[in-house]
Amino acid sequence: MKIVYFAWLREKAGVSEETVSPPDSVNDVRGLIEWLRARAPGYAGAFEDLSVVRVAVNQEYATLDARLAHGDEIAFFPPVTGG
């Protein structure tokens, strides 16, 4: 699956987009975050406070409970500040 990061989440994670292959046990957004957190300190920083992390799966807003499938595009970003 593909993961994209924006704004300060991108800076903390240290990557703007990446393709990952987590184990099959990772089947929802929350699980993916836990798996990423364990990979490197940057991710732990990016996901330190989930109240300021928004998620989109395949370009639609999603919750931490959203199920994931192979080929999904998951985006992590802070609350939006356009307009």
Next chain:
Amino acid sequence: MGIVIRVQREDFDVGAELDRLAADRGSVGGLCAFVGLVRDMSGQRAISAIELEHYPAMTERALEGIAAQASARWPLDGSVVIHRFGRLEPGERIVLVGTASAHRQAAFEACEFIVDWLKTKAPFWKREHTDAGRRWVEARASDTAAVGRWGRGDAAGRGPSKSARGGPKKAAE
């Protein structure tokens, strides 16, 4: 009923966009426009520029969804949303939301609805450049509160005949 969505780096011409919104639509009795600009101050700090980042794959779809919801709630003849990204300096235009309808109330309310939703859902992020460095703008609780007054994102209902919020703007109608 036409919905025009554009996400672009370059500036836009407000007058031309509004003319286009009414062109060949004799039923349009009024246009309402909101134009967002880059401020020169953030709190006590002078801003030299802002950067706007967005999520290209999602941005247009999100804006289209918001505009479509406005069309479902109010009898609109058309709407336009143009949002810029990249580096912008104080005074520059950031966003245009325009609505066209037979009567002003629908145009006013739908315009506010689109702006309120855009501010909480459209995937854009601002970073301010000041003499103290660069910092990501934090989302404001007041923006979330503003969108709350429209109720749930229910596209089934028509627009409310009266806004839930009073205030000077309504008093002017």
